[in-house]
Amino acid sequence: MKKIYPCVDVDLGKITHNAKTITDMCNKVNIEVAAVTKVFCAQSPITEAILKSGIKGVADSRISNLKKSKDLNCEKLMIRIPMISEAYEIVRYSDTSLNSELATIRALSVAAKDLNKIHNIILMVDIGDLREGVLIQDATSTASEILKLDNIKLIGLGTNVTCYGGVIPDSENLGILIKLKGDLEKSFNISLPLISGGNSSSLHMVINNTMPKEITQLRIGESILLGRETAYGKPVANCYEDAFILKGEVVEIKNKPTIPTGKIGVDAFGNIPHFEDLGIRKRAIIAVGRQDIRLEGLVPVDSDITVFGASSDHLIIDITDCKKELSVGDVVDFNVDYGCLMAAMTSPYVEKYYNN
Template identity: 65%
Template sequence: MRKRYPCVEVDLSKVTHNVKEVLSMCSKKGINVIGVTKVFCAETSIVQAMLDGGITHIGDSRIQNLKKVKDMNCKKTLLRISMESEAEDVVKYSDISMNSELNTIEVLDKAAKSLGKIHNIVLMVDVGDLREGVLEEDVIGIVKEILKLENIRLVGLGTNVTCYGGVLPDRNNLGKLVKLKHDIKALFNIELSIISGGNSSSLYMIMNSTIPVEINQLRIGEGIVLGRETAFGQLIPNCYDDAFILKGEIVEIKNKPTVPKGTIGMDAFGQRPHFEDKGIRKRAIVAIGRQDIKVEGLSPLDKNISIFGASSDHLILDVTDSKSQFKVGDIVKFKMDYGCLLAAMTSGYVEKYYEEELAISIVV
């Protein structure tokens, strides 16, 4: 089969390998892992690679993605705060949902009752990042109301840090969840089975053995797909950072100046660009652009290639120093950060190919 470009090539064996490494690291601390599937839109081939690595519980932010995997043998959690308009689907397609609004939880209760089900929820607590979650001082009051609902079962507490405010997880803020767990047990005589201590940014606390003992769940996406924790960007030992590779086709190569001629105004995205005069350089245009990727998240595998910039449809590279003698039709390869991967996997203009290759050596 002739491949079409641009494309993302996914090495499923590397995904499976990374899952095994992350699970091994977390299990030593008594922590269960939800494999987060949103960055690749819950593509079933990749989900299966996760399951092959030992994941038994996946999470996604979108009901549409959970519908894709409804028949796959694993638990499913809706990670984004539930929408009242999707309450029936939330109950149908997720085993657990994360919530912070009592009104929405009451709507879920009604939906669960109409479907003859008990729906499990994790109450999200804001410990400082200021994204989703009940404020710490309001938790006991909302728990009291949740416990009155017949078709809702409160199974845990969770929090999210880093994604919005950049607040790092630590013993203090994650410790607030642990304290609340004990307060709830003392007041209501219930034992919460899940204390969900964040995402891949919490992995550094496992790596340096500082995570509070009673944190027993993490929601891991980037740690699996890109092999890194996200608090400091460290690579996870023995994990691959190249399971996902972006490939683009060169459509033009020309020697051109590095500073445009004429009066500089705003570009297509409302920014006023600035240019450094490097003289005449060999410039390659690759057929992919900002409609498909986050350009700032690209890293050419060829270290002698640099990125000049991009428009909606064109990525402009400086290939002057590359040892490769590029020509029109050649393929350039890139690693991606999480934001770039998210955009590429969501774009309908980027082909996706899923392959099993024998992993010979760890790329770090």
């Protein structure tokens, strides 16, 4: 098959392997994994590869992605705080949603009643990262109101850390969530079987055997896909870090100076670029740019190649020290980080190929 470039080559076998490795690790400490599918736009070959591992549920932040998984035999979790305007679709396409606003939960109650469904709620609690979640002092009054609603079932508490404020999950801040669970169960004589203890940044606690036993769920995306936990960026043992490879075609090779000629103003993105004078270098242009990728998350597989920069459509690399003689029409491979992968998988200009 002739490939169209730029593209992302996806190794489905490596993804299944990573998912099983992480699921087995979590299941040993009674934690269920909800696989986050948003970074790859819930493309079905990847979701199905993940589910082969034994993971029982998928999670996403977009209704359009959950719709792609509607026929899959698994639990569906909405992980972005829902919009009131999408209440009916939330109930239709997800079994459970993360919530922090009573007005939205009331709208979900109306939708669930109209659709003759029970919708599960995980009440999100802010333990310091300052993204979504009720404040700790407001959790009891919020839970009291949720428990009054028809067709809504409060099944547990959740939190998110690292994504916004960079707060690293530990036994102390997760302990706040655990204590709150006990307080609510006692106050309302209820059982809250689920504590959703965060995302891939919480996985380091499973690896280091420091995860509190009360945590019953993690929402894992990056660790499955790129084989690393995100609190410290360390590789997960026995996981692949190269399940996704970005490939781009060389469209120009020229020997050029490294300092532009003329007065420097702002670039296409409003930044004033800075350049280091390295003399004349052999430069190649790859037909992919900032419209498709996050430049800072792109690393050439060939360590003798370095990235100079990019415009919206052109990636400029230094191939002076490259041992392989590159020509126009050749393809260069790149590893990607989470942000770069998200951009590439979202871009309609980047083809996707799936290898078993």
